[in-house]
Amino acid sequence: MNESLDTAHGRQVLRIERRLVHPPEKVWPAVTEPEQLREWFPAEIRLDPRPGGRITFSFGSGPDASAESVGRVDAYEPPRLFAFTWEDELFRIELHPDGPGCLLVFSHVFDDRAGAASFASGWQICLDALELVLDGRPVDQSARPSGRLHESYVERFGLAEGVADTTGDGWRVRFERQLTRPAEAVWAALTRSAPDRPATLGAPPPPGFTTDEFPAGPVTALQPPTLLEYAWEAAGAPAGRIRWELAQGTGHGARLVLEQTGPADAPGGHATALAAWRSRIEPLARQLAEEADRLAG
Structure with a gap:
């Protein structure tokens, strides 16, 4: 896995690359279909799968459910590119053929630089779960980033400086x-x-x-x-x-x-x-x- 944090147009860009043993055609449903997304993505998603389509995010269920937030599908090109907006943040999932598998490139664009270690450690846990879903293995829904993992990203991204x-x-x-x-x-x-x-x-x-x-x-x-x-x-x-x-x-x-x-x-x-x-x-x-x-x- 390769991670980086850069600045573009005044915003933070977190980029995570991960090589998967599965081809794009198998990974695509896991990153776009709500039934599979709920196994690894941090919110439950409903979407209209087309550019400009509505995408809805909700957390929890029953009395513990939080209010929904609504975003927009920015790109939907099976089985290559899925991009969407969540509040004022941008997300992009790219799948590039790589031998018998594929290279997944995940990017997250946001403003809160001090939050980058939380975002990176959280997405690492999510992408670990995605691999389990693809392998047909059980996912621990209670898994959370460790303090040690969070601090490793603080050091890696230079977030401790004043x-x-x-x-x-x-x-x-x-x-x-x-x-x-x-x-x-x-x-x-x-x-x-x-x-x-x-x-x-x-x-x-x-x-x-x-x-x-x-x-x-x-x-x-x-x-x-x-x-x-x-x-x-x-x-x-x-x-x-x-x-x-x-x-x-x-x-x-x-x-x-x-x-x-x-x-x-x-x-x-x-x-x-x-x-x-x-x-x-x-x-x-x-x-x-x-x-x-x-x-x-």
Whole structure:
């Protein structure tokens, strides 16, 4: 299997290639017919199989079913190409003859770069299931991407890096990182090293939210388990702010957004911040991934 993440026209393009032992004529029904799609695709699909046709996605069944979403079939060329739109995201399945089998090329176009590891690990599980369907073997419908698999894609696609830019009065560093555990679990991991120092407005933040390079001042905004902001200090005076936010992300975990601002008279501070926060976030992400895998059994 070969995977890549590129940018085209300002959007993210995830591409997965997989060689299958089955010819295109056998694979085509498995990637286009609703009865077979439901065995491996993450939603139940109904479609009008023609370019411009309606395609409907739904999750679950009975009282647990979620609202349907509607897309459009963009291409339908048996047994070579099936492409469709789901919300504002684009999907394309190509089947190329390859000896007695075929090369399946799956692509997913989206905007949320920080979600790419969740998408890639999820599609890997789906394509594994597709191969089982083609082989006539049973599919484990409860299979989910592991934390370890998610983190391997973070590393492969370079998703752990932060970005820095200048502002009207200084600089700003920002990290956006998809995690593998919900906000409550992330908050617990950030605070458990010092249970005797709970997050409190006006007090210093728990050590898990800090880094030695930027001395922490008092907490100025607090909404457990989703928000903590504090001033950082230089020469004993406030120099900028550090803000941790946790929101619902892709997959089953929280989306972490960490931002730090700094003054223009400390131009090298952003480089220090990029290195310091990467070193702080990555052990946290690995810890949470290991925790997710332990809980999954």
